[in-house]
Amino acid sequence: MRDPAVSDEVAIRVDNLVKRFGDFVAIDHISFQVERGKIIGFLGPNGAGKSTTIRILCGLLRPTEGRVFVAGIDVARDPESVRQHIGYMSQKFSLYSDLTVLENLQFFGGIYRVPKNLLPERIHFALEMAGLLGRENALVSTLAGGWKQRLGLGCAILHRPPILFLDEPTSGVDPESRRRFWDLIHSLSDANVTIVVSTHYMDEAEYCNEIALIDRGRLLALESPSTLKARNIGGDLLALECDDIGKAIRLLKGHPGVRDVAAFGNRLHIIVDRDKGASSAIANTLAQHTVLVKRLDQIEPTIDDIFVQMVGAERDSRRANP
Amino acid sequence: MRWKRIRAIAVKEMIQIRRDTRSLIIALFMPLMQLILLGYGVSLDIKHVPICVYDQEGSQNSQALLKHFQASDYFSITALLGNYRQVKRALDSDLCRVAIVVPHDFSERLSDQGSSTVSLLADASDDNTANIAIGYAQAVVATFSGNVQLEAAGFGGNPPPQGGVLLQERVWFNEGLDSRYFIIPGVIALIMALVGALLTSLTISREWERGTMELLISTPVSSNEVMAGKLIPYFVIGLADAVFCLVFAVFWFHVPFRGTLFTLFFTTSLFLVVVLGVGFLISAGIKSQIGATQIAVLVTLLPTSILSGYAFPIDQMPPVVQTITYLVFARYYVTILKALFLKGSGILDLASPIFAMIIYASVVAFLAGRAFKKTLD
Numbered sequence: 001m002r003d004p005a006v007s008d009e010v011a012i013r014v015d016n017l018v019k020r021f022g023d024f025v026a027i028d029h030i031s032f033q034v035e036r037g038k039i040i041g042f043l044g045p046n047g048a049g050k051s052t053t054i055r056i057l058c059g060l061l062r063p064t065e066g067r068v069f070v071a072g073i074d075v076a077r078d079p080e081s082v083r084q085h086i087g088y089m090s091q092k093f094s095l096y097s098d099l100t101v102l103e104n105l106q107f108f109g110g111i112y113r114v115p116k117n118l119l120p121e122r123i124h125f126a127l128e129m130a131g132l133l134g135r136e137n138a139l140v141s142t143l144a145g146g147w148k149q150r151l152g153l154g155c156a157i158l159h160r161p162p163i164l165f166l167d168e169p170t171s172g173v174d175p176e177s178r179r180r181f182w183d184l185i186h187s188l189s190d191a192n193v194t195i196v197v198s199t200h201y202m203d204e205a206e207y208c209n210e211i212a213l214i215d216r217g218r219l220l221a222l223e224s225p226s227t228l229k230a231r232n233i234g235g236d237l238l239a240l241e242c243d244d245i246g247k248a249i250r251l252l253k254g255h256p257g258v259r260d261v262a263a264f265g266n267r268l269h270i271i272v273d274r275d276k277g278a279s280s281a282i283a284n285t286l287a288q289h290t291v292l293v294k295r296l297d298q299i300e301p302t303i304d305d306i307f308v309q310m311v312g313a314e315r316d317s318r319r320a321n322p
Numbered sequence: 323m324r325w326k327r328i329r330a331i332a333v334k335e336m337i338q339i340r341r342d343t344r345s346l347i348i349a350l351f352m353p354l355m356q357l358i359l360l361g362y363g364v365s366l367d368i369k370h371v372p373i374c375v376y377d378q379e380g381s382q383n384s385q386a387l388l389k390h391f392q393a394s395d396y397f398s399i400t401a402l403l404g405n406y407r408q409v410k411r412a413l414d415s416d417l418c419r420v421a422i423v424v425p426h427d428f429s430e431r432l433s434d435q436g437s438s439t440v441s442l443l444a445d446a447s448d449d450n451t452a453n454i455a456i457g458y459a460q461a462v463v464a465t466f467s468g469n470v471q472l473e474a475a476g477f478g479g480n481p482p483p484q485g486g487v488l489l490q491e492r493v494w495f496n497e498g499l500d501s502r503y504f505i506i507p508g509v510i511a512l513i514m515a516l517v518g519a520l521l522t523s524l525t526i527s528r529e530w531e532r533g534t535m536e537l538l539i540s541t542p543v544s545s546n547e548v549m550a551g552k553l554i555p556y557f558v559i560g561l562a563d564a565v566f567c568l569v570f571a572v573f574w575f576h577v578p579f580r581g582t583l584f585t586l587f588f589t590t591s592l593f594l595v596v597v598l599g600v601g602f603l604i605s606a607g608i609k610s611q612i613g614a615t616q617i618a619v620l621v622t623l624l625p626t627s628i629l630s631g632y633a634f635p636i637d638q639m640p641p642v643v644q645t646i647t648y649l650v651f652a653r654y655y656v657t658i659l660k661a662l663f664l665k666g667s668g669i670l671d672l673a674s675p676i677f678a679m680i681i682y683a684s685v686v687a688f689l690a691g692r693a694f695k696k697t698l699d
């Protein structure tokens with residue numbers, strides 16, 4: 001069933017989507033839309049609601065409230081028609097590992113009813129794309145992560161779906177394979193395929209046209225990576241490397257001029273009031289308390305920083321007005 | 323329902339069965355194992371009951387009586403004893419089940435009074451065997467007794483006694499009264515029920531367990547297509563197992579098959595629909611393979627082996643239990659198989675069990691079709 005309110009240029013529209021599992025609110029009033037041919041990345045920590053949203057968009061889960069249109073079809077009313085138009089792939093739940101590469105491709109070719117005359121060529125394309133030509137008869141269980149993932153993508157696009165859902169497709173895959181995978185995604189996007197992809201690798205956000213920041217079932221932002229990065233994080237950002245991070249956090253929380261402190265691996269990112277010499281004040285405090293500073297300088301905020309800052313602000317405001 | 327999708331699933335399922343050792347063992351070795359175990363192991367005939375003899379007299383007459391025992395298929399004399407203490411020990415130590423004691427005045431009383439007694443001591447810890455052995459012993463002694471009377475009459479120069487009622491027995495369908503003939507057709511039902519339900523119980527739960535179900539339900543395949551595609555290979559395997567059982571029963575155990583192959587094929591297909599449907603229902607309801615297997619064994623093996631009438635006749639069960647057996651789908655197939663093998667009944671003679679199976683098959687197919695929902699909720 002097509003909704004006249006949904007234009008052809010909009011591949012996905014989500015209105016006030018809510019999903020509850022018992023008392024737990026997994027998705028809390030999310031609305032957004034995605035134009036055709038765009039890549040939208042869902043970013044957020046584990047359990048934020050990324051996978052649940054994708055599963056609802058694919059018709060695997062029913063929304064509790066709100067409406068979801070994919071390819072102009074109301075997913076809750078007619079999930080079967082939606083499935084003709086989509087491809088779905090997830091790193092966790094993928095192919096039949098006891099089948100060979102070719103057997104998997106043939107299986108999905110049959111399931112998607114790819115016409116007989118087109119199937120050999122599309123299987124060849126998928127094999128080529130996955131770099132598995134010549135390994136058609138290898139059992140999928142014997143393939144390494146990167147190959148498995150590209151084969152999964154190959155299976156998901158055998159029927160040339162206009163919309164593709166990828167749920168953490170790159171998790172647990174080496175960086176080289178991840179880059180190759182994103183190249184594939186971009187070439188699909190160039191062919192006007194709409195792609196929804198979730199990830200918890202913040203660096204992958206740069207590859208998307210738009211980023212949906214999700215935390216605890218809420219959509220915090222939906223912007224292009226450049227707009228997001230240009231966001232005012234409310235001050236300057238300092239990176240600190242020192243010998244005792246725990247002590248430094250305790251000293252800097254509540255320190256005059258310091259707005260926020262967050263740990264990133266072996267570094268601290270500190271948001272400070274702009275142009276007030278906070279940097280030297282911090283250096284002094286640390287020196288007084290015998291913390292050995294290896295590095296302290298101003299850096300450009302990354303999407304990680306913005307995300308952390310936004311999540312913190314969101315959580316604070318929820319604590320203030322529950 | 324699209325044939326192309328059904329075929330894709332059926333082919334995939336067949337490949338998975340071929341590569342799954344557990345499924346292969348269930349499909350190929352279990353029927354053979356069950357046939358051999360149950361065909362040889364379960365016998366309701368009692369033959370060669372071990373007996374011990376304490377012949378106090380040791381005369382020609384007592385030896386003649388013991389020869390009757392020796393000649394019978396039902397007994398074999400395992401020891402000759404010399405006193406009661408040995409008799410007791412023989413029974414205690416399972417050297418024999420039954421002991422015969424011929425008194426020292428056996429011949430004397432026979433010639434003086436025209437009648438005599440022998441004692442029989444039976445180990446009744448297995449009451450069924452004891453009862454049957456006593457019955458056999460009575461028959462042996464009665465034959466001996468008849469011979470003695472005839473001889474006595476001959477000696478006296480009188481004509482042999484006339485009249486009396488003689489029962490002329492004709493046993494139908496299982497002329498040799500061989501309990502294997504009675505058991506084997508039932509074993510086939512047991513095998514089909516077990517193999518069918520066990521194999522299919524894995525088919526949906528395997529996809530849940532391995533996570534492939536999520537991908538499968540994101541495709542346009544319908545739940546009926548999934549069911550059809552998944553059950554076709556098991557249906558074929560079930561029929562192949564049925565053919566194997568038939569061949570094994572007829573050529574190895576020499577059980578007669580007197581019905582038509584068509585009726586067998588038709589009723590077996592019907593039974594398979596029920597069994598596979600039940601397995602599919604279980605599989606759709608229980609998302610772990612182990613759990614599904616256990617439930618499958620519980621709902622097929624137990625009722626089929628106890629309540630289907632394959633070895634234990636239903637009409638000898640208490641009325642309440644008899645009523646319950648109507649719910650055991652295997653009972654109809656067991657009835658049909660026994661009739662087909664031994665009586666050669668036609669499809670019309672079997673109308674009522676076939677009708678019951680059709681009802682059962684429709685209900686199960688209906689439920690199975692609705693059991694599997696394409697959703698993660």
